[in-house]
Amino acid sequence: QVQLVESGGGVVQPGGSLRLSCAASGFTFSSYGMHWVRQAPGKGLEWVAFIRYDGSNKYYADSVKGRFTISRDNSKNTLYLQMNSLRAEDTAVYYCAKDSGGTRLDYWGQGTLVTVSS
Amino acid sequence: DIVMTQTPLSLSVTPGQPASISCKSSQSLLHSDGKTYLYWYLQKPGQSPQLLIYEVSSRFSGVPDRFSGSGSGTDFTLKISRVEAEDVGVYYCMQGIHLPPTFGQGTRLEIK
DSSP states (O other): OOEEEEEOOEEEOTTOOEEEEEEEESSOGGGSEEEEEEEOTTOOEEEEEEEOTTSSOEEEOTTTTTTEEEEEETTTTEEEEEEOSOOGGGOEEEEEEEEOSTTOEEEEOOOEEEEEOO | OOOEEEEOSEEEEOTTSOEEEEEEESSOOBOTTSOBOEEEEEEOTTSOOEEEEETTTEEOTTOOTTEEEEEETTEEEEEESSOOGGGOEEEEEEEOSSSSOEEOOOEEEEEO
């Protein structure tokens, strides 16, 4: 069965950096695009970034462009999100999600909490 | 960006009764390939979102047939024919026709 397991969350000071990972299993990781979606405490869902199956194209929300970098290692079945210059408003649970085509996010991980606070 | 507007924002339903959630998009979600990229997700308390409906009306694997989706263009509806206790949570619509994908504000369903 499809499994997505995020890790790397934690508490970081404003201006700091963090790298999130998403370990995938149960499907051919290298064949699917992947997304990061976040949810601030008590708020709704906000799309963050997308990477194509082969890493050839990457897309970002305006709110994170220039600060976050999405990447993947298909040999390790792992998705990453490098987050730099973190702000308080980046505090959220970050989910990775598999895209089965047409931006159909069919499987989501359990999420990892990022808290940006001094 | 495409704006997704859900109504109502909260719903309280007696078990066994129907429920309906509306979702309107600021632009048509009909693609030139003939598909309409509108999705419905349910986030149960303490869990990650789960896909219920894709491309307006197709139920995802394992989703009970009491859930149904309908609509076209910019107006969409999720219906639950008979609400059960396990249906509590927040329902989101999402458009996937244009990047960035955007979500509705969410509709919280509670059981009376």
